[in-house]
Amino acid sequence: MRFHDTDVRQQAVVRLRAGAKNADVARALGVPLGTISYWRHMDRAKRGECPGRHDPQCPRCDGCELDEAAYSYLLALYLGDGHVIQYSGHRVPSLMITCDDNWPGLMDDCETAMQTVFPDNSVCRARKKGCHNVKVYSKHLWCMFPQHGPGKKHERPITLEEWQQGIVGAHPWEFIRGLVHSDGCRITNWTTRTVGGERKRYEYPRYFFTNKSADIRRLYSETLDRVGVEWKTTRRGSETYNISVAKRASVALMDQHIGPKY
Known part of the structure; x- marks a missing residue:
């Protein structure tokens, strides 16, 4: 097949040596990802890098540095x-x-x-x-x-171990940001009010977080408390799966550290 030709393999090796990811090279050249992985392995073995012998260390097992x-x-x-x-x-x-x-x-x-x-x-x-x-x-x-x-x-049950609690306590906004990016959103709500006999529409931003796990919602809300964000639980039908942040000061604080998904 064309994408197993020597020229295509050489193109792949050149891109891999330049730092391209296996998946990106596979998409660019129309070659199966497994083939690209094999070509990378053989190229590294040929150059004496011995892939597979390096045993990555673990912050928990080996005490190596963790970001x-x-x-x-x-x-x-x-x-x-x-x-x-x-x-x-x-x-x-x-x-x-x-x-x-x-x-x-x-x-x-x-x-x-x-x-x-x-x-x-x-x-x-x-x-x-x-x-x-x-x-x-x-x-x-x-x-x-x-x-x-x-x-x-x-x-x-979902609970954090003591070492994880220490990390989340030291980096609460990163934790909140990850939860919002996974199961949350920033939306624009609207309402109407009668002012001087005229019906007017008002819009305001709001953050929602939705998760079926009571434990994960608890982790989210406790971390919001830690950084001073006011929140409340809202219903989706008969279930209280939603956590809402709508107070102006709290939304401004969330915007400063989180913002909309992109």
């Missing part, structure tokens, strides 16, 4: 739109964060945070209909995300 701000943001994304899974036949588990294609900036931030937290591991994007899964493979995911477990998050 806590990036972790606080990534932890929140995981609680909202992520999961850790180990597929049959795979040696290590993967962390997968699902990002809507409508928010490319959010996807970039997710990938940056993931690469910052796992600097020795490769991060990739897997295209799905209307979204991308941002992924990283690491045998230390169980250490870094102890909230993993069978079933859906809202059907099991």
